[in-house]
Amino acid sequence: MKKLFILLFSFLTISAHAEAAAEGGEFKPGDMITHHIADDYSWHFADGATLYLPVILIDNGQLNVFSSSNFYNENHELVPYNGFVLDHGHIYRADASGEPAADQAGLLDFSITKNVASLFLSVALLFLVFLTIASSYKKNHGKAPRGIQSFFEPIIIFVRDEIAKANIGPKYERYMPYLLTIFFFIWFNNLLGLMPGGANLTGNIAVTLVLATMTLLITVFSGNKSYWKHIFATPGVPVWLAPIMIPVELIGIITKPFSLMVRLFANITAGHIIILSLFSLIFIFQSIAVGPLSVAFATFMFFLELFVALLQAYIFTLLSAMYFGGAVEEHDHVGDHGHGDGAH
């Protein structure tokens, strides 16, 4: 089954190659890879199977909604539409000659891009899976889990016992919904990103930025007296050091979620880049002989990525739980809390 995915994956790269060749000549692996891991206004499954997604623009308060297919003419060439132009993966206001205009102020792009569509898909999947599970808990009240419920129950219990209880302590319960949501959100999206034609959602900095910001906000808003005391008057540190310590601690508040943001983004994007690079080797060497080797390495990488998909979800959730734990912990000692941030 997985081999099949790899095979489909390789078709995708081939089609990308064909695309690149059609656009004029040489195969540029860098461009192909960037194209694959970047966001897009259409969802390209295979040549001839492209889903054009809606473009939503707010131009100085005026709403513009149209299909991204309007940016292409019948020869699949980019054309300006309605005063806008798609250039290098971005939509700009067009000038008279159809080129991006110099003045782009006040143009906001809320398009349902490939990543947003993939986000909606993952959300639908999350609802489907977990509402089904929740209903089977009602149906199987007090009985042993069955079916999909018995697959996810140990994972839910793992998140509760090993991540939340172990790192937050007695107040773990109110963080459970958030921890479970980010865990399964990241995991599902990591896996969807590995699907053939999947979007690189969790490898997009905007997504990881939002997730990390959520963790930051929850940490800051659940910080108790001792948490703030540690930041503004770190116990055991002389008062005259405060002008240095306070900024350092305040930066520390930001760097923790910042590391969360970069870690998830970098790990997922790197995995995609490696697999795509391995396939690109075939086209760089222009030799079929490289094919089996590339596929073998890419298969290995794919399995590794399946593991990384779970691992990154676990790490993001674990570190979030640690930050929450540090914020709600009741302590008087000069602790070394919050230094669990060495993982991966």
Added chain:
Amino acid sequence: MELVTPGVGLIFWQTVTFIIVLFLLSKFAWKPIMSALSEREASIEKALSAAEKAKLEMQGLKAENEKLLAEARMERDKILKEASDAGNAMIESARNKANEEGGRMIAQAREAIENEKRAAITEVKNMAAALSVDIAERILRKELSNPQAQQELAQDYIREVTLN
């Protein structure tokens, strides 16, 4: 640079969607799931402790049963011992009585035998006396059929008388 520049649109959609997902899943998935899990865990905990309690009770009952059994066994042994003691005593007394009776009977028999013997001896003596008298008579009669012998005898008597 393109890769590390977050897009406004995706930030917006991700924020909105994630908050909706968080809210809906919390309300309709995590809450029932977590409460069902903790409820089930509590019920399992309860069942386990009940089983443990039942086990302890069973052990208590078993111990009690064993105690009762041991008591009953002891009682039985005691009864058996008493019975056998009583039996032994009975046998002993019967034997004593029998011995006594036997002794007495032997003594009586012995006495009877003695009496019989004495009577028999007396009879034998009497018979012997009668026989000797009879024999003497017959001898005398035979001796005295001769007149000379009679004479001699008379002479003897006379001699004896004179001596007296």
